[in-house]
Amino acid sequence: MTSLTERSDLKTSIKLKYSTVTSLTERSDLKTSIKLKYSTVISLTERSDLKTSTKLKYSTVISLTERSDLKTSTKLKYSTMTSLTERSDLKTSTKLKYSTMTSLTERSDLKTSTKLKYSTMTSLTERSDLKTSTKLKYSTMTSLTERSDLKTSTKLKYSTVTSLTERNNLKTSIKLKYSTVISLTERSDLKTSTKLKYSTMTSLTARSDLKTSIKLKYSTVISLTERSDLKTSTKLKYSTMTSLTARSDLKTSIKLKYSTMTSLTERSDLKTSIKLKYSTVTSLTERSDLKTSIKLKYSTVTSLTERSDLKTSTKLKYSTMTSLTERSDLKTSTKLKYSTMTSLTERSDLKTSTKLKYSTMTSLTERSDLKTSTKLKYSTMTSLTERSDLKTSTKLKYSTMTSLTERSDLKTSIKLKYSTVTSLTERSDLKTSTKLKYSTMTSLTERSDLKTSTKLKYSTMTSLTERSDLKTSTKLKYSTMTSLTERSDLKTSTKLKYSTMTSLTERSDLKTSIKLKYSTVTSLTERSDLKTSTKLKYSTMTSLTERSDLKTSTKLKYSTVISLTERSDLKTSTKLKYSTVISLTERSDLKRTTM
Known part of the structure; x- marks a missing residue:
């Protein structure tokens, strides 16, 4: 998960292939026409000689570039979590294409x-x-x-x-x-x-x-x-x-x-009980006269904080990275609306059992009176956390980077909907066997009552993780950077659908032979019951890795910056399909290649 490199002599024409969570590069000799391919969580580059017509391809979580010679007509393609560029010669008509988590440019000649x-x-x-x-x-x-x-x-x-x-x-x-x-x-x-x-x-x-x-x-x-x-x-x-x-x-x-x-701050005296409101990194404030009952609206890309006195029981509310808050008079029942791109936190007293709710990176919260049954709606681009007391068994739910939550009364059967661009986590008690579910960077969750059979839907842009107890053999599933999960009751046969833009990982116990599957930067997974034959579909924009046991000969497959995998049952003959816009690497035993 760090670096896999296949590279020829730099003095001769070289074709380099780097595939890591860092950088996969395929590159020819710089002196001759070079075709470089970088595919990593950082950079995949395919590039020709700069002196001659160059066709560069960068595919990483940072940069994928396909570029021709700058002196001649150049067609550049950058696709990374940073920049994918396809560009022709600047002197001639240029058609540039940049596709990355940073920049995809398609550009013709500036003169033409x-x-x-x-x-x-x-x-x-x-x-x-x-x-x-x-x-x-x-x-x-x-x-x-x-x-x-x-x-x-x-x-x-x-x-x-x-x-x-x-x-x-x-x-x-x-x-x-x-x-x-x-x-x-x-x-x-x-x-x-x-x-x-x-x-x-x-x-x-x-x-x-x-x-x-x-x-x-x-x-x-x-x-x-x-x-x-x-x-x-x-x-x-x-x-x-x-x-x-x-x-x-x-x-x-x-x-x-x-x-x-930047920052919008409303703050009382630090020496007295303080109620702080910060709205920055992009703060939107709508405020009436401070002397009268106020209805505040904060919309920022950074942080909105509402905090009581630190010495007393505190109920903290953070809405940042673009927080929009609409609030009635504090003395009456309040209906709060938070819309931010960072973090919305609602927290009870730290000394007592705490139920934490984080909705950030663009959180929209609509909440009725806290004393009555509440229907909460969170829409944020960062993180939505619902957590019970740390001392007791905790079931954590994180929905961030654009989380939308619709929730009925906590006392009754709840149907939760999370839509976030960051991370949705559902976790049991740490002391017991844990089954973790992360759906982030745009997670959409629809869930019925926890006590009954649940049909979960996660749509997130970051990471979806399903993990068993750490003490036992673990099968990890990561679907992030835009993961969409549809799941039936956990007790029955499950059909899972993951659609994410970052990384999808399926991994067995570390102690046994492991078969790793990474599908990231846009992975779409459709999977049947784990106990039955499974048909997996991965569609991702970054990297798809399938790897056997490290101790045995390994056949590695990297499909990133847009990989589509269709796979039959693991126990039967498998038909794998990888379709990626950046880099696909298939490699045999590491002993036959060079690191």
């Missing part, structure tokens, strides 16, 4: 009409020539841009975990749309009345002309801004990992909305 496509967890760009009408498309966890020529009317579309922009020509009336985990912008011409909309993990802006009354809307993990004209009464809305502000005139009664990646 260019069509750029970026798709990564960072940035996917499709862009035409800047001199001609350009249509740019960015789709990544960072930025997806579709943009026309700046001189002509431009329609830009950015969709990434960073920024999606749709924008017309700045000189003409422009309508920009940014949608990313960073920035989604829809913007008209700055000279005319502009309506800007930014929606990303960075910034979503809907903005009119600065000279006229402007209404700006920013929605990102960075900044969502809705703002009127600065000269007139302004209503600003910032929602990003940076800042979302909706604000009236400072001189009049103000209704402020801050959503940023």
